[in-house]
Amino acid sequence: MSKDKIAIVINRFNSDICGGSETHCRLLAEQLSSIYDIDILTTTAIDDSSWTNELSEGIEILENYNIHRFHVNDLRDFSKEANLKKYITSSINNDESDLKFLKAIGPYSEDLINYVRRNWKNYKAVIFYTYYFATFTISSINIPNRIYLPTLHDEDLLQLGYLKKLFSQCKYYIFNSEQEKSLLETKIGKIKQENYVCPSFGMNEPRILKLPSLIGKHEKYIIYAGRICEGKGCDRLLSAFCKFKLKYPKTKLKLVLIGKLDLQLPKSKDIIYLGFVSEEEKLGLIRNAKALVNPSLNESLSIVCLESLLLDTPIVVDCRSSVLLNHVERSGFGKCFKNEDELIQLIQSISEDSLKFDLNNGRNYVLHNYNWNKIVNEIKNLIERMDRENDNNIDYLTDPSNFKQLSKYPFSLQCRTIVFSSDENYVPFFCFAINSLKKLEVFNNLKIFLLSDNISYKTKKQLTQEFNNLEVIECSGILNKYSSRFQLNTLPRSTLSRFLMLDLLKNDKTALYLDCDILIRNDIRDLLNLDISEFYFAACPDSHIQLIRKLRKETTMYFEKELNFKNTRPYFNAGVLLFNLELLRQRYTTSTLLEEATKKKWFWEDQDILNNLSENKVYWLDYKWNFIELGDSILQNLMGSDPIYFEASENPTIVHFAGGLLPTKNQQSSFYAEFWVNARSSLFYERVLTLSNNGNLSVKDNKIIKFDLIRKTFKYYKENGYKKTYRKIISKLKKY
Incomplete structure (x- = not known):
């Protein structure tokens, strides 16, 4: 009988990575593999100080699980982390800037993000590890069957407003400790008992271990195991130990350090750095130590402390860590310190063997509270409960109930009129767009109009010779009457030519308006056959603007005050817009629309005006009919977290290179190669190729x-x- 699959997402994973989260992940995966097929989804990075791609991409098949590794796009940017406190207290922070901050922490892997979005349905659950990293904060957005194993610490990063929203949207959790759960509850409120598992880690009976030959058999020492860095409090431990040695020079007690060294050690014969050791050697060293010291303030579990307690080696911890203090108090097999003086005194007591504990207290505490069988069963029950409830808490760009399905019309077309607008500068891109339209079977049945704003006679002649069903209509005379009063923000005035359709196309009931910066990839007959007799327009929600409405306060205010839009009212992009000209003429004229354009400086110009007059009489189309792709990776990934948008991205019918991000400038576009293949056979290809090679283009006025x-x-x-x-x-x- 085949087993259900679950995925575990973690920032890095390899046999030679000995970090706490990575060890936790490996041991949990081994335990869960008895009831699930496990895929570990991670990056090709090993070094978390840089996220350099060191391992090979692809799948590694092991006995208990498979590892899928994905390329990291960006190196870690510590400059942002260094200014975290300043950023949190600044007035510029919002969800968008928070995400850019989290992206800089990394590891940011677009391939991993897209794999999770494309394949989450293949898994019973997707468990995300370690809230600090982008593999958690960005990859997990809107994944319906997500379970968070956040390994939270009470640190500055947790104050980001975006993280509060992210945690609030997740219902199911696996915690390392009650203290960790309580910390999160201070941010998002009470979490129901049936929706979490705590603790998340188990320990097995230790094997009898011999002391490895790494250190003398009769040496008296205390030990630290883990990353040796300031973030783990090792600078304070080293300072205290050196002062202890100065104060008590005759003592023979030594300090043994194992793990990755990330700071400079004092020169002392009594500080022994052994580097990386095997698991057996690590446990042997801990068992024979007088005590294990963990000075870290930020711990959500501390596996090494549990291992020490299980091996009957007492622990010494900083009492400012509530998790470590809890281990000491509940086990009765350790001591805690508040400051350096108290730590020095504890080291002195250890050197004199004056600390006394009841043997087996630590071992009994661990075996009673950290039982793998119990934990695995609780996680299984949590996954089953989540699967039954199927609670898809997704933050959609647009309410899915707005979207309407297009009916199939195999015969005659409802609409045969296609309209573009352009000035001389945008003519080559118009040719690119119409060239992609020309490849469709329906092309010869269409009437195509180009609304011109001062396109030269020579260019017009070339266009009409190239396309037999094209008619160019000069609109500059009408636009000139209003030109001095237009308050255009970024777009050329030719975009306002579409207002003239009401008068210029008097014999047409409907017309499909298309921007020039598009690529038509698939058949559009379903759109042309659409019955919109009760609607002014058929349009797609603007995925970009719908998103920044949520993220940017100034945009939210503009929608509320200038457009008088409620939060629930969607906003369409006018780059692909099916007009019901017959219905619009009953209420509006070309002159009233042009006058509206002169009244104030509209942020998105004529698009704002069309949205404003739509009065909710819009037939909402799926994103595939006007698929917008951005150059900003953070905003693009937030858009991609909407399942409807992501599904459209797999095979969009019309791609809209909005915001000036044509592939002439944006080589990162998913449709870059497809755009240029289409462009090569189009009129004026050489002109755009020359411009593209000579430098980036900016079109304004x-x-x-x-x-x-x-x-x-x-x-x-x-x-x-x-x-x-x-x-x-x-x-x-x-x-x-």
């Missing part, structure tokens, strides 16, 4: 600005002064 020209102008200014530069610029502008 109908002028193409090459950024390399700006650099040359600045150089000319430095060499020739203001007056000559001014005259040079004026002479150049006269040629446009």
